[in-house]
Amino acid sequence: MDKRTLLAVVLSLALLVGYQYFFPQSKPVKPVQPAQDTREADVGGQISVGNKAVPQAPIIEHQKSLVQHDEGTGNDITVDGPLYTAIFNSRGAGLKSFKLKNYRNDIDKDSALVEMVNIEKSTLYPFSSTFPESSINMPADVLYEASADSIAFSETTEKKDLIFSWTYPETIRVDKIYTFYPDTYSFDLEVRVTNLSGNSIRQQALLTWIQQVDPEDKGSKYSHEGPISYVKNETVTEKVKKLGEKKFTGPDVSWGGFETKYFIAAMIPEQPSLTRFVVSKDSDNTVFAELEGPKTIITPGQPGAFRYTLYLGPKEYDMLQAQNVGLEQSIEFGSWVKWLALPLLKALKWIYTVIPNYGVAIIILTILVKIIFWPLGNMSYRSMKGMQKLQPQMKALQEKYKDDKARLQQETMALYRANKVNPMSGCLPMLIQLPVFFGLYRALLYSIELRHAPFLFWIQDLSAKDPYYITPIIMGATMFLQQKMTPAPGGNEMQAKLMLWMPVIFTFLFLNFPSGLVIYWLFNNILSIGQQYYINKRNS
DSSP: OHHHHHHHHHHHHHHHHHHHHHSOSSOOOOOOOOOOOOEEEOTTSOEEESSSOOOSSOBOOOOGGGOOOOOSOOOEEEEEOSSEEEEEETBTTEEEEEEEEEEESSSSTTSOEEEOOOOTTOSSOTTEEEOTTSSSOOOTTOBOEESOSEEEOSSOOSOEEEEEEEEETTTEEEEEEEEEOTTOSEEEEEEEEEEOSSSBEEEEEEEEEEEEOOTTOOOBTTBOOEEEEEETTEEEEOOGGGOOSOEEEOSSEEEEEEEOSSEEEEEEESOGGGOEEEEEEOTTOEEEEEEEEEEEEEOTTOEEEEEEEEEEEEOOHHHHHTTSSSGGGGSOOOTTTHHHHHHHHHHHHHHHHHSOOHHHHHHHHHHHHHHHTHHHHHHHHHHHHHHHHTHHHHHHHHHHTTTOHHHHHHHHHHHHHHTTOOGGGGGHHHHHHHHHHHHHHHHHHHOGGGTTOOOSTTOOOTTSOOTTOHHHHHHHHHHHHHHHHSOOGGGOHHHHHHHTTHHHHHHHHHTTSOHHHHHHHHHHHHHHHHHHHHHHHHTO
16 A cells, blocks of 8 residues: 555656646647639628539639739738737738737836737738639739728727728729727628629639748747647647648638737638638748638629638637637647636636735635645545554564565555555545646646736746746745655655655756746645644644
8 A cells, every 4th residue: 555655646746747748739630632622602602512503604714914913012001909009001901010008028018019910021911812713813912992091999989990992993803891899809801802894703712821930949848839720629730840831721610820829810710611721831931821711603793702700819718718719729728627727717817806916816726725625635634644653553464464465465454444544545635736736737827817927026927937946945845844744654664755855856847837836836835734733733
């Protein structure tokens, strides 16, 4: 039984260290290769397949040579809302800048706002629209006419539209209609294509997010940065370094885009069942994440529409969940520990509404968790104390049956039963804490609420490690004290010496953990010391 107890502790430690390596963040979805797309839609955007009647007018053939690249840099149009400042450009009617007003790059209040757009080396802008498989294509960088020079929400709370229009006479007209709302990071986009010719037009839209990446950036082992999509209710991530030629995933794409640890730019199609996600990277290390929609047949004089919802903002769980497309799955809570990480995060946020300090909220949460597990802790400590008292009798049995292991096991178990001692309860406190530990670890590491959240003095970011390693060292000291107070299970002094090495190991493990997690473990140790002192005093 002593060996089993030690084995349980060692396995717990192995689980702690190996968790990140043995539990993948998402299940891979097998990509599909480009194939002939026979799907068609009528002018209202309703999909029809196969045998639906096609307009009698002949479909106009490819006339890409009719459309030339426009000269000029385009005009900037600013959209200023409570949550962000966006700058669109009339070249391609794309997004030039999108700054989040409530988030900065560093803890310093004077640091730059988080910028969602990174296109320093690209000639195109995100949300550019092309029609590569259509009867008539157009370059992504044509110059549109804008309906306004700027939009501001300072005087109204109603939604506002920004319309970009481009026309090739007697052939085609394209309107890109952005609709903004003052109280959310999401906005709508409708790409409306009107047939001005005398023939039917086959049209297929491609909406693109463009992101410049640093080829030297090794990234983080614990978070993903790059293209991400949600296909058939599974999260699919792509490693930037492995990208090259176009890679297709889908259909049934609920959303796709580009993510960092705390932020995401997501494109949500109106018709996910007929949408594919396409990713690629060029020689300039520009990543293209694209939504490929279904083909439509647009009859003369009629419009066809491709509609999207766009979300550019923080990975805040409630905001992402409000989109109702599984966008919250982009937060890396982990599949098997999510059930605990979310309640812990919600509890922290609730405590924060009362006491606006997440460090204090973590301490209060630690106390609440300790209260819940207090009876089990008492049972464990009493059992260990009881086993310590049985040490003389256990040594006598070991001497008496040293040549008969089976009989020794039987007599030892009989001794435990007679004294109502559970030999396995000595490792219960650590085993009980592990699920809570993993849940809180995920909540603190990936929840944007804890990003740049200060506690006291030198700890100004609970999601980052302690810059001076003070709390991990104090945590190790309290763990050492707790081990000294803990009776050796079964009176095994060698095992007790081995257990004293646990604080050293844990201290080194916690050096680079989020300081909020270290604070949780530190105060849990302090409470455990108090509980153990109470049990020892009561049973002395």
